[in-house]
Amino acid sequence: MPNHFNAECIDCGHQVPYVPASPACPKCGSEWLEARYDYAEVAKRWPLELPGRSFNLWRYFDLLPVQTPNPAFSMGEGGTPLLRAANLGLMLGNANIYIKDERQGPTHSFKDRQAAVSIAALKEAGINELVLASTGNVAIAYSAYAARAGMRLWVFLTSLVPAVKMRETALYGAQVVKVTGSYDQAKQTAAEFARQRGIYLDKGARSIPCIESMKTIAFETVEQLTALAGSPGNPGSENAPLWKAPDWYIQSISGGMGPLGVIKGFDELMQMGLIDRFPKFGLVQVDGCAPMVHAWKQNKENAQAVIAPRTLIHTLATGDPGRTYALLRKKILAHAGGHFEMVSDDEAYRAMHILAKMEGLSVEPAAAVSIAGVIKMVRAGIIKPNETVMINCTGHTMPVERNILGEGWSKDLTLPSTNEMEEGKEEGLLAALSKVGIDRFPRIAIVDDNPDVRRLIRRILQSQGNYSLFEATNGREAVELARKEQPNLMILDLMMPEMDGFAVMDALKADVTTADIPIVVVTAKELTPSEKEHLRGHVQTLMQKGDFLSDDLLDEVRALLG
Ligand SMILES: *Cc1c(COP(=O)(O)O)cnc(C)c1O
């Protein structure tokens, strides 16, 4: 059976049948080949056939470099949910933030796509042994799929890769080689090992199956976004595209293979007329290893390698992106543009907390880097409030390490003695538990007539775990609540029907039992000079709605509670 695609050299344009074992252009020797399919044919087939296919990445087999996908090797890769991040959106003032939850793959990162397609393509070509270097997740994903397909796998990891990741790789039976040195050195060592032994080397962005696998993220996203957010344009018109593309694709990057493949996916969707616009690409690195960000900011075509990455987020420690950066930059500039951003390890950890507490998603630090990047880009006005943002939430959380939680994340609970327990039955235990609860924590009243705002502030405060919260939905309730519960702090909205925030403050001042309660005003209103005057002396902090982040609010609250 002839291939349903050809490999085309991106340097000289020469087209050849694809042969995994000798993946270089026979004409010019370039290792950069891209798969080309019969797009006109697929464009006709998909709208009719896709609805009947299962929702995993093999539903797009027409545009994948495998002739006959073997169901026995599959573990249900791809088909991850696209989740609306409503709480994060509320915090950022953007209602259209979506998270592609790649944690829900068989080994919990988006590398499952790469491993599934690569192992299938190699098996089909009769290749049974494979070498690769990895910052962690590629190793885990390939180990699992290699185990399933009965392939022998050599994995080269730097000794900096967290031990839990190394152990998981070893568990699947891969040969694990620890290289003391940087990831780039581990890559060189793996390449040399493969060359000496004549074993197939996975070349990441230069391997057709790797790039092709990542396209499926673009395909799934546009299908899911259309289902969630409605069809694009004018559905009645004959030329309306089938699917809706997001305004932004956001990803944390290391070597940059993910976005390179995703760009190819959007490119193909455009060529087939299935979408009518290209997303912008927002790519985020850690500041201790940000060669691509530096090159982008200096408008350079090539990135200068970072020799000694300085980050605890080793998944993202590719110091030398090689040609991938130049290709990414060229493609991004040729389409809708984009932005490269960097964040610190600490910003990533904070984003990890925010995502877990606001959206219920526990992700690994490398994935949280993308969230931290979005927060920065929204603040800087690069992402606009009405734009649709798709964040590739690339991977799972690991057993949580010390440096992520810091101190004080657990509370000591002293249980009553056995005697007390016997006398008081469970009441002794309940009493002990309640001591850990309410009474020890500062009491905060949240006053706002808008339930969404109350919920948001509650979430932000709860994310710290250590407050007793009360809510009032109007001014009168607020004053009553203050008298009865004696909060240590009130977070107050100014604009409420009947009794507004100004009136609440006057009422609190007039009563000695409530006069000293510190007040944080959170308002959507631009204040007049006389209103500002009215606030003076009453209010400790004034925050503009939609303009503050949870950390700002927490900092204020902590400062006021002393
Ligand atoms: C591999 C990986 C990245 C980086 O992806 P690239 O596209 O290879 O740069 C980010 N996050 C996680 C969790 C990863 O496993």
Ligand SMILES: [Zn+2]
């Ligand atoms: Zn060539």
